[in-house]
Amino acid sequence: QVQLVESGGGLVKPGGSLRLSCEDSGVTFSDYYMSWIRQAPGKGLEWVSIISTSGSTRYYADSVRGRFTLSRDNAKNSLYLQMDSLRAEDTAVYYCARTKLVDDAFDIWGQGTVVTVAS
Amino acid sequence: SYVLTQPPSVSVAPGKTATLTCGGDNIGRKSVHWYQQKPGQAPVLVIYFDSDRPSGIPERFSGSNSGNTATLTISRVEAGDEADYYCQVWDSTSDHRVFGGGTKLTVL
Numbered sequence: 398q399v400q401l402v403e404s405g406g407g408l409v410k411p412g413g414s415l416r417l418s419c420e421d422s423g424v425t426f427s428d429y430y431m432s433w434i435r436q437a438p439g440k441g442l443e444w445v446s447i448i449s450t451s452g453s454t455r456y457y458a459d460s461v462r463g464r465f466t467l468s469r470d471n472a473k474n475s476l477y478l479q480m481d482s483l484r485a486e487d488t489a490v491y492y493c494a495r496t497k498l499v500d501d502a503f504d505i506w507g508q509g510t511v512v513t514v515a516s
Numbered sequence: 517s518y519v520l521t522q523p524p525s526v527s528v529a530p531g532k533t534a535t536l537t538c539g540g541d542n543i544g545r546k547s548v549h550w551y552q553q554k555p556g557q558a559p560v561l562v563i564y565f566d567s568d569r570p571s572g573i574p575e576r577f578s579g580s581n582s583g584n585t586a587t588l589t590i591s592r593v594e595a596g597d598e599a600d601y602y603c604q605v606w607d608s609t610s611d612h613r614v615f616g617g618g619t620k621l622t623v624l
Contacts, residue, residue, distance in 0.1 A: 442553075444604075447613060499606060500606040500608075509558055
């Protein structure tokens with residue numbers, strides 16, 4: 398059974414940095430686009446970023462562009478989100494999820510990691 | 517940017533049919549996916565490509581998409597269906613993924 402496991406969340410001060418990781422226990426990680434989706438407390442889902450299978454193409458939501466950087470290591474079945482210049486409004490549960498095609502659904506999600514930005 | 521509009525809440529009695537809508541400009545030309553999220557849990561895909569069901573999702577869940585509205589229909593609603601439901605599309609003009617604001621389904 399494919400499983401995505403996020404890690405790296407925690408408490409950070411405004412302006413600080415954090416690096417999230419997502420590890421895929423399956424054998425087909427490199428076949429999938431990978432994305433981060435977040436959910437602020439009591440709010441809905443917000444798409445954050447997506448990376449192509451090779452890692453050559455990345456897209457970001459306007460709210461994080463220029464502050465967050467998405468990368469992947471297919472040899473390690475891992476996805477990373479480097480978050481810099483963090484703001485209070487970045488506080489959320491961050492989920493990683495996979496999708497097979499450009500317009501496909503996110504078929505597998507991790508359980509999420511909590512990021513809290515507060516002084 | 518592309519916007520998806522969902523009603524904040526829908527209530528339905530057990531055994532009845534719940535109809536959840538997702539509005540967007542010409543959404544019928546896009547592929548719509550639906551997710552169910554229960555409190556404290558990660559979202560789960562329940563409908564993809566407008567009307568396909570992943571394995572393990574009951575046949576009671578169905579979807580359609582036409583014009584400016586996509587619809588998730590849950591037949592013979594059960595207490596366990598109570599959750600938040602989100603629609604999602606790919607916005608080809610920006611290559612962004614877009615989620616609706618979500619609908620809280622309450623089973624009376």
